[in-house]
Amino acid sequence: MIIAVDTSGGDFAPGEIIKGAVQGANEYDVDVVLVGKKSLIHLSAARHLKNPHISIVEADQVIESDESPMRAVMAKPESSIVVGINLLKEGKVDAFISAGNTGALFGAAFLKLGVVEGVERPAICAILDITGGTPVLLLDAGANADCKPSYLFQFAEMGNAFAQKVIGIAEPRVALLSNGSEDIKGSKLVIESHELMRAAGNKFNFIGNIEGNDLPKGKADVVITDGFTGNVVIKTLEGLGEAVQNFKHLWRAVASTGHVHGTALMSSVEIDTWARKLDFREYGGACLLGVKGNVIKAHGRSRAAAIKNAVNLARQTVEGNIYATIQKE
Amino acid sequence: MIIAVDTSGGDFAPGEIIKGAVQGANEYDVDVVLVGKKSLIHLSAARHLKNPHISIVEADQVIESDESPMRAVMAKPESSIVVGINLLKEGKVDAFISAGNTGALFGAAFLKLGVVEGVERPAICAILDITGGTPVLLLDAGANADCKPSYLFQFAEMGNAFAQKVIGIAEPRVALLSNGSEDIKGSKLVIESHELMRAAGNKFNFIGNIEGNDLPKGKADVVITDGFTGNVVIKTLEGLGEAVQNFKHLWRAVASTGHVHGTALMSSVEIDTWARKLDFREYGGACLLGVKGNVIKAHGRSRAAAIKNAVNLARQTVEGNIYATIQKE
Secondary structure (H helix, E strand, O other): OEEEEEOOOOOOOOHHHHHHHHHHHHHHOOEEEEEEOHHHHHHHHHHHOOOOOEEEEEOOEOOOOOOOHHHHHHHOOOEHHHHHHHHHHOOOOOEEEEOOOHHHHHHHHHHHHOEOOOOOOOEEEEEEOOOOOOOEEEEOOOOOOOOOHHHHHHHHHHHHHHHHHHHOOOOOEEEEEOOOOOOOOOOHHHHHHHHHHHOOHHHOEEEEEEOHHHHHHOOOOEEEOOHHHHHHHHHHHHHHHHHHHHHHHHHHHHHHHHHEOOHHHHHHHHHHHHHHHOOHHHHOOEEEEOEOOEEEEOOOOOOHHHHHHHHHHHHHHHHHOHHHHHHHO | OEEEEEOOOOOOOOHHHHHHHHHHHHHHOOEEEEEEOHHHHHHHHHHHOOOOOEEEEEOOEOOOOOOOHHHHHHHOOOEHHHHHHHHHHOOOOOEEEEOOOHHHHHHHHHHHHOEOOOOOOOEEEEEEOOOOOOOEEEEOOOOOOOOOHHHHHHHHHHHHHHHHHHHOOOOOEEEEEOOOOOOOOOOHHHHHHHHHHHOOHHHOEEEEEEOHHHHHHOOOOEEEOOHHHHHHHHHHHHHHHHHHHHHHHHHHHHHHHHHEOOHHHHHHHHHHHHHHHOOHHHHOOEEEEOEOOEEEEOOOOOOHHHHHHHHHHHHHHHHHOHHHHHHHO
16 A cells, blocks of 8 residues: 655644654555655655655645645646645555645645545545544535535535444444534524435434534534534634643643642543543544545644554555445445 | 523522522622512522512413423413513513523514614624633624624624623724635635625724634634524533533542642642633623613523623623614614
């Protein structure tokens, strides 16, 4: 299995990206293609280049995080994002990971890979682990600000397939995010989507509506929403996650004074675990579902550990053969 | 000033509601009318009934939290919610507080009080204090699942007036909640609302779009969104707030073992403050803006302290004369 990694995108590129990609190649037994500026990759990672599982593909342009996505994709054919997506299209790699410009990554994927038959719009599938148990998938996490009921229905089919094939949940509980748990509650979009899903029979296990406060309770495995609401929810969780991280550091500083002993130290470990659950950087990334290829978006703030996890997620996505599953349905 | 309090609504009615209402009357120097079943109020609060600032209005029907709101409002004219709203309509009280069925409270207010001129739809104005500083107003927090740009514009006008007159912010920063901070980012609704607000000139201080992760950062004083997204965001924050509360209790249990000393105890106080900021019960309630009367919704899980705070919020809302301000604009 060959996984391409964009070494030019993300706040800690190229150093942390390369480090994480190499760790991923070693730990998960996959081949990694580093896509970016050769000279910079050599500078950062010369010692890894003798590793037979690591290779480089040159891409000397960079799409910055604040560039207009579609314009950048058109104007920069030698950018790491466009080169990486092309490798995927040509079948030279099995998956592509980037921590760069989200819009450009998904725009390039949409334009160049095309959309799976039967899918009107690709969706971003975010993987949340706020419950402490099995992760919760949330889609669309931001690709489509305005949606139709048929889009949400297809998001449910794709999320269901991903939960089964990649996460390994036999019969995922699929729910609609709404402003009330009752069947008749919701915006016009949610009410009409609810009716479509109720009528879907055994295509997936639709458990009805859930509310925002149900998200941390693990009431559903796959949570379906439009890309506007999905983005706002993810960002809100992220904002609070950062607050908890800051709080954790405060606590650690206190603990390090030596005034905390015994059972309190146990609690320190618990704080750490809990705070990490709210730190989405740890889970490696989100998948773009519905395009003809395995595309993983890592967080812009990803460090090596997150990129290593993204390599693992990419590997699981390739093994799950999610693209073929969605197409068949 | 006379404030009516529904003693039949909420998880801890009537005991905690009456206790909080009496505390509020004493602390904020207002008269309180308890609206509910006289016999139950006498049982719970006989000793307070000699207080000259406390009186009772009989309402022997109860709208349960799971009843269909509009049907219940029609079918139960003697319910505490309908009786309380009628007191407000007849000018016998200055504000009405209920921790009962949200839909029924707002439905009754909408039907019986009517809507302020120039306002198409009333909105729920939630008061969040996650920043540790000045509270952030979020509206619409759930009254209107489907909105038009003109609604959002009016929400901005009402929120601006509330922030000025009730919260006391001279020039509130008003922002639109979106899936990107750039002006052109958003759903169709947000993009069109953005254009309306940009064109509003000096009606209010529109600072543009903010994202979900900006909410805890205090980037804006008034955050405008549709009632579907608003509800999902509030519930998501609430769900995480509960998780933090549970965590706080765990920490306290550890601290009580006596293994935590010195600076760690200081930190315990900080944890408490921080966790409380995520506990929306403390802030008393949300206001329904745009109806002809001061209506406060307290959280269904409100205990005495929250009801006392709701009395204070009602008092400030009456003093701010927010209803007259909105109407004038």
